[in-house]
Amino acid sequence: GAVVSQHPSRVICKSGTSVKIECRSLDFQATTMFWYRQFPKQSLMLMATSNEGSKATYEQGVEKDKFLINHASLTLSTLTVTSAHPEDSSFYICSARRGVGVNEQFFGPGTRLTVL
């Protein structure tokens, strides 16, 4: 199956700093990438959808200026949490989908963000 990597897997930062999370599709070209946030024992909350070369589409209630998404190439998307605060602590998961048609999503292993 297709592989999606995320880096870093775990990050601890101080309140007010910015954190960048990378998501890469290793063996396929991802026309669409998704960013999710998952709280303990809860489902995935879609934050935004991005297509290569275009601006991300954010879900209602997600601050685009706080969660900056860049989908610069067909294999790389980044999520930057700007001026992070403790309430931003969460498990962030990216997902990639290739091509057109009804294809399944391939998920990265997730990034555990802890803001002190």
Place this chain on the structure above:
Amino acid sequence: AQSVAQPEDQVNVAEGNPLTVKCTYSVSGNPYLFWYVQYPNRGLQFLLKYITGDNLVKGSYGFEAEFNKSQTSFHLKKPSALVSDSALYFCAVRDNTNAGKSTFGDGTTLTVKP
């Protein structure tokens, strides 16, 4: 709006017994249905999908799911559970009019006891 319901937060079965994890959905148009599994502190792994065709879909690790249009259900099944099947399972639905976005259920924790 599309939605997915997984009515059971937790399912417990004994190893070797059959298992069922339930999922019902609501969507306009034809549904595209997926099951994913998540192990602790990991991302989700794709198990299987239903797009069209046979109502019984076979997937990874011996799992299968049955699409039932009249009951709007897509229950995940396995004839003989393994302890290693213990994980969090998510059902997802997607329609082709929603810009390709999937909606996930709240997840069901499956525990298989030896």
